[in-house]
Amino acid sequence: MLFLVAALLLLGVLLGAVAHAPLAFTAVAAAVIAAWLGIFAARERHARRN
Numbered sequence: 602m603l604f605l606v607a608a609l610l611l612l613g614v615l616l617g618a619v620a621h622a623p624l625a626f627t628a629v630a631a632a633v634i635a636a637w638l639g640i641f642a643a644r645e646r647h648a649r650r651n
Contacts, residue, residue, distance in 0.1 A: 619627050 622630075
């Protein structure tokens with residue numbers, strides 16, 4: 602339960618920071634994170650097949 606509270610608190614802090622950031626910065630950061638997650642998923646899928 603404590604982990605859930607900490608995760609929600611962190612999410613609130615991050616969303617609060619994004620609300621004050623410029624839209625271009627937010628879009629670039631979102632694209633970088635999405636690319637990183639995509640690369641990670643591809644590597645994991647490839648590792649499980651071998």
